[in-house]
Amino acid sequence: MAPLKSLEKEYPLIDSNFQSFCASHAIFSVQDFLLHDIDALIALADNHCASQTLKQGIDQLLSIIDARHPPLLNGLQLLEDVQRNKHVLSTGCEGIDALLGGGLREGQLTELVGSSASGKTQACLLSASTVAKHKSSVIYLDTGNSFSPHRIARFVGQSSGYDSENQADHMLKKVLDRIICHSVFDIYQMLDVLHQLKINLRSEIVKSNQHVRLLIVDSISSLITPILGGSNPQGHALMISAGYLLKKLAHEHNIAVLVTNHVVRGEDGISKPALGESWKSVPHVRLLFSQDCGSNVCNISMLKHPSMASGRAASSTMFL
Structure with missing residues:
Protein backbone atom coordinates (compact mmCIF):
# COMPACT_ATOMS: atom_id res chain seq x y z
CA MET A 1 0.00 0.00 0.00
CA ARG A 68 -9.36 2.48 -6.43
CA HIS A 69 -11.68 -0.49 -5.94
CA PRO A 70 -12.25 -2.25 -9.29
CA PRO A 71 -15.76 -2.05 -10.80
CA LEU A 72 -18.09 -5.01 -10.30
CA LEU A 73 -18.17 -7.45 -13.22
CA ASN A 74 -20.94 -9.85 -14.17
CA GLY A 75 -20.34 -13.50 -15.00
CA LEU A 76 -20.17 -12.96 -18.77
CA GLN A 77 -17.57 -10.20 -18.38
CA LEU A 78 -15.46 -12.42 -16.11
CA LEU A 79 -15.63 -15.29 -18.62
CA GLU A 80 -14.61 -12.99 -21.48
CA ASP A 81 -11.69 -11.68 -19.39
CA VAL A 82 -10.47 -15.23 -18.72
CA GLN A 83 -10.74 -16.24 -22.38
CA ARG A 84 -9.12 -13.08 -23.72
CA ASN A 85 -6.48 -12.18 -21.12
CA LYS A 86 -5.77 -15.03 -18.69
CA HIS A 87 -3.37 -17.38 -20.46
CA VAL A 88 -1.78 -20.57 -19.13
CA LEU A 89 1.97 -20.65 -18.44
CA SER A 90 3.91 -23.90 -18.54
CA THR A 91 5.91 -24.61 -15.40
CA GLY A 92 8.34 -26.83 -17.30
CA CYS A 93 7.25 -29.80 -15.15
CA GLU A 94 5.08 -32.30 -17.00
CA GLY A 95 3.45 -33.55 -13.81
CA ILE A 96 2.31 -30.11 -12.64
CA ASP A 97 1.26 -29.00 -16.12
CA ALA A 98 -0.79 -32.17 -16.64
CA LEU A 99 -2.48 -31.76 -13.26
CA LEU A 100 -3.36 -28.11 -13.93
CA GLY A 101 -4.45 -28.54 -17.53
CA GLY A 102 -1.38 -26.89 -19.03
CA GLY A 103 0.23 -24.95 -16.20
CA LEU A 104 -0.26 -21.83 -14.10
CA ARG A 105 -3.23 -19.65 -15.00
CA GLU A 106 -2.67 -15.91 -15.25
CA GLY A 107 -4.97 -14.06 -12.85
CA GLN A 108 -4.81 -16.85 -10.28
CA LEU A 109 -2.79 -17.39 -7.11
CA THR A 110 -1.40 -20.93 -6.98
CA GLU A 111 0.04 -22.27 -3.73
CA LEU A 112 2.54 -25.12 -3.40
CA VAL A 113 2.26 -26.76 0.02
CA GLY A 114 4.81 -29.20 1.39
CA SER A 115 7.46 -30.01 3.94
CA SER A 116 11.09 -28.97 3.63
CA ALA A 117 12.90 -30.62 0.69
CA SER A 118 9.63 -31.70 -0.94
CA GLY A 119 10.47 -29.87 -4.17
CA LYS A 120 8.59 -26.58 -3.78
CA THR A 121 11.57 -24.28 -4.40
CA GLN A 122 12.78 -26.42 -7.29
CA ALA A 123 9.33 -26.08 -8.88
CA CYS A 124 9.49 -22.29 -8.42
CA LEU A 125 12.94 -22.09 -10.02
CA LEU A 126 11.89 -24.31 -12.91
CA SER A 127 8.74 -22.25 -13.47
CA ALA A 128 10.78 -19.03 -13.41
CA SER A 129 13.30 -20.32 -15.95
CA THR A 130 10.57 -21.73 -18.24
CA VAL A 131 8.57 -18.48 -18.31
CA ALA A 132 11.71 -16.35 -18.75
CA LYS A 133 12.81 -18.49 -21.72
CA HIS A 134 9.62 -17.37 -23.47
CA LYS A 135 10.66 -13.71 -23.34
CA SER A 136 8.58 -12.72 -20.31
CA SER A 137 9.72 -11.17 -17.04
CA VAL A 138 9.47 -12.94 -13.69
CA ILE A 139 9.41 -11.24 -10.28
CA TYR A 140 10.93 -13.58 -7.68
CA LEU A 141 10.58 -12.70 -3.98
CA ASP A 142 13.16 -14.80 -2.12
CA THR A 143 12.50 -14.99 1.62
CA GLY A 144 15.14 -17.53 2.62
CA ASN A 145 18.15 -17.13 0.31
CA SER A 146 16.89 -20.07 -1.74
CA PHE A 147 17.10 -18.47 -5.19
CA SER A 148 19.87 -20.24 -7.11
CA PRO A 149 21.22 -19.02 -10.47
CA HIS A 150 23.13 -22.33 -10.69
CA ARG A 151 19.88 -24.29 -10.65
CA ILE A 152 18.43 -21.94 -13.26
CA ALA A 153 21.52 -22.63 -15.37
CA ARG A 154 20.97 -26.37 -14.98
CA PHE A 155 17.36 -26.09 -16.10
CA VAL A 156 18.30 -23.97 -19.10
CA GLY A 157 21.16 -26.36 -19.96
CA GLN A 158 18.79 -29.34 -19.90
CA SER A 159 16.70 -27.77 -22.66
CA SER A 160 17.29 -29.14 -26.12
CA GLY A 161 17.64 -27.21 -29.35
CA TYR A 162 20.91 -25.33 -28.82
CA ASP A 163 23.38 -25.63 -31.67
CA SER A 164 26.40 -24.66 -29.61
CA GLU A 165 27.60 -23.93 -26.09
CA ASN A 166 27.71 -20.22 -26.94
CA GLN A 167 24.05 -20.31 -27.89
CA ALA A 168 23.18 -22.00 -24.59
CA ASP A 169 25.21 -19.38 -22.67
CA HIS A 170 23.45 -16.60 -24.53
CA MET A 171 20.05 -18.05 -23.62
CA LEU A 172 21.09 -18.39 -19.96
CA LYS A 173 22.05 -14.72 -19.80
CA LYS A 174 18.72 -13.76 -21.35
CA VAL A 175 16.80 -15.92 -18.88
CA LEU A 176 18.64 -14.58 -15.83
CA ASP A 177 18.19 -11.01 -17.06
CA ARG A 178 14.42 -11.54 -17.19
CA ILE A 179 14.19 -12.87 -13.61
CA ILE A 180 14.07 -9.93 -11.20
CA CYS A 181 14.93 -11.27 -7.74
CA HIS A 182 14.21 -9.39 -4.49
CA SER A 183 15.35 -10.62 -1.09
CA VAL A 184 12.58 -9.95 1.43
CA PHE A 185 12.73 -11.02 5.06
CA ASP A 186 9.52 -9.70 6.62
CA ILE A 187 5.94 -8.97 5.61
CA TYR A 188 6.53 -5.21 5.50
CA GLN A 189 9.36 -5.54 2.98
CA MET A 190 7.14 -7.73 0.83
CA LEU A 191 4.29 -5.22 0.92
CA ASP A 192 6.71 -2.43 -0.05
CA VAL A 193 8.01 -4.46 -3.01
CA LEU A 194 4.49 -5.36 -4.15
CA HIS A 195 3.36 -1.75 -3.89
CA GLN A 196 6.33 -0.59 -5.98
CA LEU A 197 5.61 -3.35 -8.49
CA LYS A 198 2.02 -2.12 -8.78
CA ILE A 199 3.25 1.41 -9.50
CA ASN A 200 5.75 0.14 -12.07
CA LEU A 201 3.17 -2.04 -13.81
CA ARG A 202 0.76 0.85 -14.07
CA SER A 203 3.46 3.06 -15.57
CA GLU A 204 4.81 0.17 -17.70
CA ILE A 205 8.43 0.60 -16.59
CA VAL A 206 9.18 -2.97 -15.40
CA LYS A 207 11.86 -4.29 -17.74
CA SER A 208 10.89 -2.22 -20.76
CA ASN A 209 9.25 -4.21 -23.55
CA GLN A 210 9.04 -7.31 -21.34
CA HIS A 211 5.68 -8.23 -19.88
CA VAL A 212 5.68 -9.49 -16.30
CA ARG A 213 3.75 -12.76 -16.41
CA LEU A 214 4.84 -14.56 -13.24
CA LEU A 215 5.25 -13.44 -9.63
CA ILE A 216 6.79 -15.92 -7.15
CA VAL A 217 6.93 -15.69 -3.35
CA ASP A 218 9.10 -18.44 -1.86
CA SER A 219 7.94 -18.73 0.84
CA ILE A 220 4.87 -16.79 1.89
CA SER A 221 4.55 -18.69 5.17
CA SER A 222 8.00 -17.67 6.40
CA LEU A 223 6.88 -14.02 6.19
CA ILE A 224 3.43 -14.43 7.71
CA THR A 225 4.00 -16.99 10.49
CA PRO A 226 6.07 -14.59 12.67
CA ILE A 227 3.26 -12.00 12.77
CA LEU A 228 0.46 -14.40 13.72
CA GLY A 229 -0.61 -15.04 17.29
CA GLY A 230 1.16 -13.65 20.31
CA SER A 231 0.58 -10.02 21.20
CA ASN A 232 0.28 -8.73 17.60
CA PRO A 233 -3.43 -8.11 16.89
CA GLN A 234 -2.66 -6.86 13.39
CA GLY A 235 -1.05 -10.10 12.20
CA HIS A 236 -4.23 -11.63 10.83
CA ALA A 237 -5.21 -8.40 9.06
CA LEU A 238 -1.75 -8.12 7.50
CA MET A 239 -1.99 -11.70 6.24
CA ILE A 240 -5.35 -11.11 4.57
CA SER A 241 -4.14 -7.78 3.14
CA ALA A 242 -1.07 -9.48 1.63
CA GLY A 243 -3.24 -12.16 0.06
CA TYR A 244 -5.65 -9.56 -1.30
CA LEU A 245 -2.81 -7.54 -2.82
CA LEU A 246 -1.29 -10.60 -4.51
CA LYS A 247 -4.65 -11.56 -6.01
CA LYS A 248 -5.31 -7.96 -7.08
CA LEU A 249 -1.98 -7.82 -8.94
CA ALA A 250 -2.74 -11.18 -10.56
CA HIS A 251 -6.18 -10.15 -11.78
CA GLU A 252 -5.55 -6.57 -12.86
CA HIS A 253 -2.25 -7.21 -14.65
CA ASN A 254 -2.82 -10.76 -15.94
CA ILE A 255 -0.03 -12.27 -13.85
CA ALA A 256 0.25 -15.83 -12.56
CA VAL A 257 1.17 -15.73 -8.86
CA LEU A 258 2.98 -18.72 -7.34
CA VAL A 259 3.61 -18.96 -3.59
CA THR A 260 4.95 -21.69 -1.32
CA ASN A 261 3.70 -22.68 2.11
CA HIS A 262 5.03 -25.18 4.65
CA VAL A 263 3.05 -27.81 6.55
CA VAL A 264 2.35 -28.15 10.27
CA ARG A 265 1.15 -31.11 12.30
CA GLY A 266 -2.49 -30.91 13.34
CA GLU A 267 -4.05 -32.09 16.58
CA ASP A 268 -4.84 -35.44 14.94
CA GLY A 269 -1.18 -35.90 14.00
CA ILE A 270 -1.83 -35.36 10.29
CA SER A 271 0.16 -32.71 8.43
CA LYS A 272 -1.80 -29.77 7.04
CA PRO A 273 -0.98 -26.46 5.32
CA ALA A 274 0.27 -23.71 7.63
CA LEU A 275 -1.35 -20.28 8.12
CA GLY A 276 -4.74 -21.61 9.21
CA GLU A 277 -8.32 -21.50 7.98
CA SER A 278 -8.39 -17.80 7.07
CA TRP A 279 -5.51 -18.16 4.60
CA LYS A 280 -7.09 -21.32 3.18
CA SER A 281 -9.59 -19.19 1.26
CA VAL A 282 -6.93 -16.98 -0.35
CA PRO A 283 -5.28 -19.24 -3.01
CA HIS A 284 -7.30 -20.16 -6.07
CA VAL A 285 -5.27 -23.36 -6.44
CA ARG A 286 -3.49 -25.46 -3.79
CA LEU A 287 -1.12 -28.30 -4.62
CA LEU A 288 0.35 -30.62 -1.98
CA PHE A 289 3.94 -31.79 -2.51
CA SER A 290 5.37 -34.90 -0.88
CA GLN A 291 8.43 -37.01 -1.51
CA ASP A 292 8.76 -40.77 -1.18
CA CYS A 293 11.36 -41.77 1.40
CA GLY A 294 14.66 -42.51 -0.33
CA SER A 295 13.24 -41.60 -3.73
CA ASN A 296 13.58 -38.72 -6.18
CA VAL A 297 9.90 -38.96 -7.05
CA CYS A 298 7.79 -35.96 -6.07
CA ASN A 299 4.10 -36.71 -5.56
CA ILE A 300 1.73 -33.83 -6.30
CA SER A 301 -1.94 -33.85 -5.36
CA MET A 302 -4.73 -31.32 -5.86
CA LEU A 303 -6.08 -29.83 -2.64
CA LYS A 304 -8.13 -27.05 -4.22
CA HIS A 305 -9.00 -25.79 -7.69
CA PRO A 306 -11.83 -23.52 -8.90
CA SER A 307 -12.79 -25.78 -11.82
CA MET A 308 -11.23 -29.19 -11.13
CA ALA A 309 -11.96 -31.89 -8.58
CA SER A 310 -9.63 -32.16 -5.60
CA GLY A 311 -7.79 -35.42 -5.03
CA ARG A 312 -6.31 -35.66 -8.52
CA ALA A 313 -2.61 -36.59 -8.40
CA ALA A 314 0.55 -36.74 -10.48
CA SER A 315 4.24 -37.41 -9.92
CA SER A 316 7.45 -36.06 -11.37
CA THR A 317 11.21 -36.33 -11.16
CA MET A 318 12.00 -33.51 -13.56
CA PHE A 319 12.83 -30.79 -11.06
CA LEU A 320 14.30 -32.82 -8.20
Missing part, protein backbone atom coordinates in the same frame (compact mmCIF):
# COMPACT_ATOMS: atom_id res chain seq x y z
CA ALA A 2 1.11 3.55 -0.76
CA PRO A 3 3.05 5.61 1.79
CA LEU A 4 0.98 8.63 2.78
CA LYS A 5 3.78 10.93 1.66
CA SER A 6 3.41 9.69 -1.94
CA LEU A 7 -0.19 11.01 -2.00
CA GLU A 8 0.65 14.56 -0.90
CA LYS A 9 1.35 16.01 -4.36
CA GLU A 10 -1.92 14.77 -5.88
CA TYR A 11 -4.10 15.20 -2.78
CA PRO A 12 -3.40 18.48 -0.90
CA LEU A 13 -5.34 17.44 2.22
CA ILE A 14 -2.81 14.62 2.78
CA ASP A 15 -0.25 17.28 3.69
CA SER A 16 2.62 17.25 6.18
CA ASN A 17 0.32 18.18 9.09
CA PHE A 18 -2.02 15.28 8.30
CA GLN A 19 0.96 12.95 7.90
CA SER A 20 2.37 14.07 11.27
CA PHE A 21 -0.97 13.42 12.94
CA CYS A 22 -1.12 9.94 11.41
CA ALA A 23 2.52 9.22 12.26
CA SER A 24 1.81 10.02 15.92
CA HIS A 25 -0.57 7.05 15.82
CA ALA A 26 1.84 4.74 13.91
CA ILE A 27 0.11 5.32 10.56
CA PHE A 28 2.61 5.80 7.75
CA SER A 29 0.87 4.18 4.78
CA VAL A 30 -2.56 3.39 3.39
CA GLN A 31 -2.00 -0.12 4.73
CA ASP A 32 -1.54 1.23 8.26
CA PHE A 33 -4.62 3.42 7.83
CA LEU A 34 -6.80 0.44 6.84
CA LEU A 35 -5.61 -1.54 9.86
CA HIS A 36 -6.50 1.29 12.25
CA ASP A 37 -9.89 1.78 13.89
CA ILE A 38 -11.24 4.66 11.74
CA ASP A 39 -13.86 5.73 14.30
CA ALA A 40 -11.16 5.91 16.97
CA LEU A 41 -8.98 7.96 14.62
CA ILE A 42 -11.80 10.41 13.97
CA ALA A 43 -12.33 10.75 17.72
CA LEU A 44 -8.62 11.55 18.14
CA ALA A 45 -8.87 14.13 15.36
CA ASP A 46 -11.82 15.76 17.19
CA ASN A 47 -9.53 16.55 20.11
CA HIS A 48 -6.91 18.15 17.86
CA CYS A 49 -6.65 21.90 17.26
CA ALA A 50 -6.91 21.31 13.49
CA SER A 51 -9.75 18.80 13.85
CA GLN A 52 -11.76 19.95 10.81
CA THR A 53 -8.81 19.73 8.43
CA LEU A 54 -7.73 16.37 9.82
CA LYS A 55 -11.21 14.89 9.43
CA GLN A 56 -11.30 16.18 5.85
CA GLY A 57 -8.00 14.39 5.30
CA ILE A 58 -9.47 11.16 6.70
CA ASP A 59 -12.49 11.52 4.40
CA GLN A 60 -10.24 12.11 1.40
CA LEU A 61 -8.13 9.07 2.21
CA LEU A 62 -11.28 6.94 2.45
CA SER A 63 -12.42 8.34 -0.91
CA ILE A 64 -9.06 7.49 -2.49
CA ILE A 65 -9.34 3.90 -1.26
CA ASP A 66 -12.94 3.60 -2.47
CA ALA A 67 -12.10 5.04 -5.90
Whole structure:
Protein backbone atom coordinates (compact mmCIF):
# COMPACT_ATOMS: atom_id res chain seq x y z
CA MET A 1 0.00 0.00 0.00
CA ALA A 2 1.11 3.55 -0.76
CA PRO A 3 3.05 5.61 1.79
CA LEU A 4 0.98 8.63 2.78
CA LYS A 5 3.78 10.93 1.66
CA SER A 6 3.41 9.69 -1.94
CA LEU A 7 -0.19 11.01 -2.00
CA GLU A 8 0.65 14.56 -0.90
CA LYS A 9 1.35 16.01 -4.36
CA GLU A 10 -1.92 14.77 -5.88
CA TYR A 11 -4.10 15.20 -2.78
CA PRO A 12 -3.40 18.48 -0.90
CA LEU A 13 -5.34 17.44 2.22
CA ILE A 14 -2.81 14.62 2.78
CA ASP A 15 -0.25 17.28 3.69
CA SER A 16 2.62 17.25 6.18
CA ASN A 17 0.32 18.18 9.09
CA PHE A 18 -2.02 15.28 8.30
CA GLN A 19 0.96 12.95 7.90
CA SER A 20 2.37 14.07 11.27
CA PHE A 21 -0.97 13.42 12.94
CA CYS A 22 -1.12 9.94 11.41
CA ALA A 23 2.52 9.22 12.26
CA SER A 24 1.81 10.02 15.92
CA HIS A 25 -0.57 7.05 15.82
CA ALA A 26 1.84 4.74 13.91
CA ILE A 27 0.11 5.32 10.56
CA PHE A 28 2.61 5.80 7.75
CA SER A 29 0.87 4.18 4.78
CA VAL A 30 -2.56 3.39 3.39
CA GLN A 31 -2.00 -0.12 4.73
CA ASP A 32 -1.54 1.23 8.26
CA PHE A 33 -4.62 3.42 7.83
CA LEU A 34 -6.80 0.44 6.84
CA LEU A 35 -5.61 -1.54 9.86
CA HIS A 36 -6.50 1.29 12.25
CA ASP A 37 -9.89 1.78 13.89
CA ILE A 38 -11.24 4.66 11.74
CA ASP A 39 -13.86 5.73 14.30
CA ALA A 40 -11.16 5.91 16.97
CA LEU A 41 -8.98 7.96 14.62
CA ILE A 42 -11.80 10.41 13.97
CA ALA A 43 -12.33 10.75 17.72
CA LEU A 44 -8.62 11.55 18.14
CA ALA A 45 -8.87 14.13 15.36
CA ASP A 46 -11.82 15.76 17.19
CA ASN A 47 -9.53 16.55 20.11
CA HIS A 48 -6.91 18.15 17.86
CA CYS A 49 -6.65 21.90 17.26
CA ALA A 50 -6.91 21.31 13.49
CA SER A 51 -9.75 18.80 13.85
CA GLN A 52 -11.76 19.95 10.81
CA THR A 53 -8.81 19.73 8.43
CA LEU A 54 -7.73 16.37 9.82
CA LYS A 55 -11.21 14.89 9.43
CA GLN A 56 -11.30 16.18 5.85
CA GLY A 57 -8.00 14.39 5.30
CA ILE A 58 -9.47 11.16 6.70
CA ASP A 59 -12.49 11.52 4.40
CA GLN A 60 -10.24 12.11 1.40
CA LEU A 61 -8.13 9.07 2.21
CA LEU A 62 -11.28 6.94 2.45
CA SER A 63 -12.42 8.34 -0.91
CA ILE A 64 -9.06 7.49 -2.49
CA ILE A 65 -9.34 3.90 -1.26
CA ASP A 66 -12.94 3.60 -2.47
CA ALA A 67 -12.10 5.04 -5.90
CA ARG A 68 -9.36 2.48 -6.43
CA HIS A 69 -11.68 -0.49 -5.94
CA PRO A 70 -12.25 -2.25 -9.29
CA PRO A 71 -15.76 -2.05 -10.80
CA LEU A 72 -18.09 -5.01 -10.30
CA LEU A 73 -18.17 -7.45 -13.22
CA ASN A 74 -20.94 -9.85 -14.17
CA GLY A 75 -20.34 -13.50 -15.00
CA LEU A 76 -20.17 -12.96 -18.77
CA GLN A 77 -17.57 -10.20 -18.38
CA LEU A 78 -15.46 -12.42 -16.11
CA LEU A 79 -15.63 -15.29 -18.62
CA GLU A 80 -14.61 -12.99 -21.48
CA ASP A 81 -11.69 -11.68 -19.39
CA VAL A 82 -10.47 -15.23 -18.72
CA GLN A 83 -10.74 -16.24 -22.38
CA ARG A 84 -9.12 -13.08 -23.72
CA ASN A 85 -6.48 -12.18 -21.12
CA LYS A 86 -5.77 -15.03 -18.69
CA HIS A 87 -3.37 -17.38 -20.46
CA VAL A 88 -1.78 -20.57 -19.13
CA LEU A 89 1.97 -20.65 -18.44
CA SER A 90 3.91 -23.90 -18.54
CA THR A 91 5.91 -24.61 -15.40
CA GLY A 92 8.34 -26.83 -17.30
CA CYS A 93 7.25 -29.80 -15.15
CA GLU A 94 5.08 -32.30 -17.00
CA GLY A 95 3.45 -33.55 -13.81
CA ILE A 96 2.31 -30.11 -12.64
CA ASP A 97 1.26 -29.00 -16.12
CA ALA A 98 -0.79 -32.17 -16.64
CA LEU A 99 -2.48 -31.76 -13.26
CA LEU A 100 -3.36 -28.11 -13.93
CA GLY A 101 -4.45 -28.54 -17.53
CA GLY A 102 -1.38 -26.89 -19.03
CA GLY A 103 0.23 -24.95 -16.20
CA LEU A 104 -0.26 -21.83 -14.10
CA ARG A 105 -3.23 -19.65 -15.00
CA GLU A 106 -2.67 -15.91 -15.25
CA GLY A 107 -4.97 -14.06 -12.85
CA GLN A 108 -4.81 -16.85 -10.28
CA LEU A 109 -2.79 -17.39 -7.11
CA THR A 110 -1.40 -20.93 -6.98
CA GLU A 111 0.04 -22.27 -3.73
CA LEU A 112 2.54 -25.12 -3.40
CA VAL A 113 2.26 -26.76 0.02
CA GLY A 114 4.81 -29.20 1.39
CA SER A 115 7.46 -30.01 3.94
CA SER A 116 11.09 -28.97 3.63
CA ALA A 117 12.90 -30.62 0.69
CA SER A 118 9.63 -31.70 -0.94
CA GLY A 119 10.47 -29.87 -4.17
CA LYS A 120 8.59 -26.58 -3.78
CA THR A 121 11.57 -24.28 -4.40
CA GLN A 122 12.78 -26.42 -7.29
CA ALA A 123 9.33 -26.08 -8.88
CA CYS A 124 9.49 -22.29 -8.42
CA LEU A 125 12.94 -22.09 -10.02
CA LEU A 126 11.89 -24.31 -12.91
CA SER A 127 8.74 -22.25 -13.47
CA ALA A 128 10.78 -19.03 -13.41
CA SER A 129 13.30 -20.32 -15.95
CA THR A 130 10.57 -21.73 -18.24
CA VAL A 131 8.57 -18.48 -18.31
CA ALA A 132 11.71 -16.35 -18.75
CA LYS A 133 12.81 -18.49 -21.72
CA HIS A 134 9.62 -17.37 -23.47
CA LYS A 135 10.66 -13.71 -23.34
CA SER A 136 8.58 -12.72 -20.31
CA SER A 137 9.72 -11.17 -17.04
CA VAL A 138 9.47 -12.94 -13.69
CA ILE A 139 9.41 -11.24 -10.28
CA TYR A 140 10.93 -13.58 -7.68
CA LEU A 141 10.58 -12.70 -3.98
CA ASP A 142 13.16 -14.80 -2.12
CA THR A 143 12.50 -14.99 1.62
CA GLY A 144 15.14 -17.53 2.62
CA ASN A 145 18.15 -17.13 0.31
CA SER A 146 16.89 -20.07 -1.74
CA PHE A 147 17.10 -18.47 -5.19
CA SER A 148 19.87 -20.24 -7.11
CA PRO A 149 21.22 -19.02 -10.47
CA HIS A 150 23.13 -22.33 -10.69
CA ARG A 151 19.88 -24.29 -10.65
CA ILE A 152 18.43 -21.94 -13.26
CA ALA A 153 21.52 -22.63 -15.37
CA ARG A 154 20.97 -26.37 -14.98
CA PHE A 155 17.36 -26.09 -16.10
CA VAL A 156 18.30 -23.97 -19.10
CA GLY A 157 21.16 -26.36 -19.96
CA GLN A 158 18.79 -29.34 -19.90
CA SER A 159 16.70 -27.77 -22.66
CA SER A 160 17.29 -29.14 -26.12
CA GLY A 161 17.64 -27.21 -29.35
CA TYR A 162 20.91 -25.33 -28.82
CA ASP A 163 23.38 -25.63 -31.67
CA SER A 164 26.40 -24.66 -29.61
CA GLU A 165 27.60 -23.93 -26.09
CA ASN A 166 27.71 -20.22 -26.94
CA GLN A 167 24.05 -20.31 -27.89
CA ALA A 168 23.18 -22.00 -24.59
CA ASP A 169 25.21 -19.38 -22.67
CA HIS A 170 23.45 -16.60 -24.53
CA MET A 171 20.05 -18.05 -23.62
CA LEU A 172 21.09 -18.39 -19.96
CA LYS A 173 22.05 -14.72 -19.80
CA LYS A 174 18.72 -13.76 -21.35
CA VAL A 175 16.80 -15.92 -18.88
CA LEU A 176 18.64 -14.58 -15.83
CA ASP A 177 18.19 -11.01 -17.06
CA ARG A 178 14.42 -11.54 -17.19
CA ILE A 179 14.19 -12.87 -13.61
CA ILE A 180 14.07 -9.93 -11.20
CA CYS A 181 14.93 -11.27 -7.74
CA HIS A 182 14.21 -9.39 -4.49
CA SER A 183 15.35 -10.62 -1.09
CA VAL A 184 12.58 -9.95 1.43
CA PHE A 185 12.73 -11.02 5.06
CA ASP A 186 9.52 -9.70 6.62
CA ILE A 187 5.94 -8.97 5.61
CA TYR A 188 6.53 -5.21 5.50
CA GLN A 189 9.36 -5.54 2.98
CA MET A 190 7.14 -7.73 0.83
CA LEU A 191 4.29 -5.22 0.92
CA ASP A 192 6.71 -2.43 -0.05
CA VAL A 193 8.01 -4.46 -3.01
CA LEU A 194 4.49 -5.36 -4.15
CA HIS A 195 3.36 -1.75 -3.89
CA GLN A 196 6.33 -0.59 -5.98
CA LEU A 197 5.61 -3.35 -8.49
CA LYS A 198 2.02 -2.12 -8.78
CA ILE A 199 3.25 1.41 -9.50
CA ASN A 200 5.75 0.14 -12.07
CA LEU A 201 3.17 -2.04 -13.81
CA ARG A 202 0.76 0.85 -14.07
CA SER A 203 3.46 3.06 -15.57
CA GLU A 204 4.81 0.17 -17.70
CA ILE A 205 8.43 0.60 -16.59
CA VAL A 206 9.18 -2.97 -15.40
CA LYS A 207 11.86 -4.29 -17.74
CA SER A 208 10.89 -2.22 -20.76
CA ASN A 209 9.25 -4.21 -23.55
CA GLN A 210 9.04 -7.31 -21.34
CA HIS A 211 5.68 -8.23 -19.88
CA VAL A 212 5.68 -9.49 -16.30
CA ARG A 213 3.75 -12.76 -16.41
CA LEU A 214 4.84 -14.56 -13.24
CA LEU A 215 5.25 -13.44 -9.63
CA ILE A 216 6.79 -15.92 -7.15
CA VAL A 217 6.93 -15.69 -3.35
CA ASP A 218 9.10 -18.44 -1.86
CA SER A 219 7.94 -18.73 0.84
CA ILE A 220 4.87 -16.79 1.89
CA SER A 221 4.55 -18.69 5.17
CA SER A 222 8.00 -17.67 6.40
CA LEU A 223 6.88 -14.02 6.19
CA ILE A 224 3.43 -14.43 7.71
CA THR A 225 4.00 -16.99 10.49
CA PRO A 226 6.07 -14.59 12.67
CA ILE A 227 3.26 -12.00 12.77
CA LEU A 228 0.46 -14.40 13.72
CA GLY A 229 -0.61 -15.04 17.29
CA GLY A 230 1.16 -13.65 20.31
CA SER A 231 0.58 -10.02 21.20
CA ASN A 232 0.28 -8.73 17.60
CA PRO A 233 -3.43 -8.11 16.89
CA GLN A 234 -2.66 -6.86 13.39
CA GLY A 235 -1.05 -10.10 12.20
CA HIS A 236 -4.23 -11.63 10.83
CA ALA A 237 -5.21 -8.40 9.06
CA LEU A 238 -1.75 -8.12 7.50
CA MET A 239 -1.99 -11.70 6.24
CA ILE A 240 -5.35 -11.11 4.57
CA SER A 241 -4.14 -7.78 3.14
CA ALA A 242 -1.07 -9.48 1.63
CA GLY A 243 -3.24 -12.16 0.06
CA TYR A 244 -5.65 -9.56 -1.30
CA LEU A 245 -2.81 -7.54 -2.82
CA LEU A 246 -1.29 -10.60 -4.51
CA LYS A 247 -4.65 -11.56 -6.01
CA LYS A 248 -5.31 -7.96 -7.08
CA LEU A 249 -1.98 -7.82 -8.94
CA ALA A 250 -2.74 -11.18 -10.56
CA HIS A 251 -6.18 -10.15 -11.78
CA GLU A 252 -5.55 -6.57 -12.86
CA HIS A 253 -2.25 -7.21 -14.65
CA ASN A 254 -2.82 -10.76 -15.94
CA ILE A 255 -0.03 -12.27 -13.85
CA ALA A 256 0.25 -15.83 -12.56
CA VAL A 257 1.17 -15.73 -8.86
CA LEU A 258 2.98 -18.72 -7.34
CA VAL A 259 3.61 -18.96 -3.59
CA THR A 260 4.95 -21.69 -1.32
CA ASN A 261 3.70 -22.68 2.11
CA HIS A 262 5.03 -25.18 4.65
CA VAL A 263 3.05 -27.81 6.55
CA VAL A 264 2.35 -28.15 10.27
CA ARG A 265 1.15 -31.11 12.30
CA GLY A 266 -2.49 -30.91 13.34
CA GLU A 267 -4.05 -32.09 16.58
CA ASP A 268 -4.84 -35.44 14.94
CA GLY A 269 -1.18 -35.90 14.00
CA ILE A 270 -1.83 -35.36 10.29
CA SER A 271 0.16 -32.71 8.43
CA LYS A 272 -1.80 -29.77 7.04
CA PRO A 273 -0.98 -26.46 5.32
CA ALA A 274 0.27 -23.71 7.63
CA LEU A 275 -1.35 -20.28 8.12
CA GLY A 276 -4.74 -21.61 9.21
CA GLU A 277 -8.32 -21.50 7.98
CA SER A 278 -8.39 -17.80 7.07
CA TRP A 279 -5.51 -18.16 4.60
CA LYS A 280 -7.09 -21.32 3.18
CA SER A 281 -9.59 -19.19 1.26
CA VAL A 282 -6.93 -16.98 -0.35
CA PRO A 283 -5.28 -19.24 -3.01
CA HIS A 284 -7.30 -20.16 -6.07
CA VAL A 285 -5.27 -23.36 -6.44
CA ARG A 286 -3.49 -25.46 -3.79
CA LEU A 287 -1.12 -28.30 -4.62
CA LEU A 288 0.35 -30.62 -1.98
CA PHE A 289 3.94 -31.79 -2.51
CA SER A 290 5.37 -34.90 -0.88
CA GLN A 291 8.43 -37.01 -1.51
CA ASP A 292 8.76 -40.77 -1.18
CA CYS A 293 11.36 -41.77 1.40
CA GLY A 294 14.66 -42.51 -0.33
CA SER A 295 13.24 -41.60 -3.73
CA ASN A 296 13.58 -38.72 -6.18
CA VAL A 297 9.90 -38.96 -7.05
CA CYS A 298 7.79 -35.96 -6.07
CA ASN A 299 4.10 -36.71 -5.56
CA ILE A 300 1.73 -33.83 -6.30
CA SER A 301 -1.94 -33.85 -5.36
CA MET A 302 -4.73 -31.32 -5.86
CA LEU A 303 -6.08 -29.83 -2.64
CA LYS A 304 -8.13 -27.05 -4.22
CA HIS A 305 -9.00 -25.79 -7.69
CA PRO A 306 -11.83 -23.52 -8.90
CA SER A 307 -12.79 -25.78 -11.82
CA MET A 308 -11.23 -29.19 -11.13
CA ALA A 309 -11.96 -31.89 -8.58
CA SER A 310 -9.63 -32.16 -5.60
CA GLY A 311 -7.79 -35.42 -5.03
CA ARG A 312 -6.31 -35.66 -8.52
CA ALA A 313 -2.61 -36.59 -8.40
CA ALA A 314 0.55 -36.74 -10.48
CA SER A 315 4.24 -37.41 -9.92
CA SER A 316 7.45 -36.06 -11.37
CA THR A 317 11.21 -36.33 -11.16
CA MET A 318 12.00 -33.51 -13.56
CA PHE A 319 12.83 -30.79 -11.06
CA LEU A 320 14.30 -32.82 -8.20
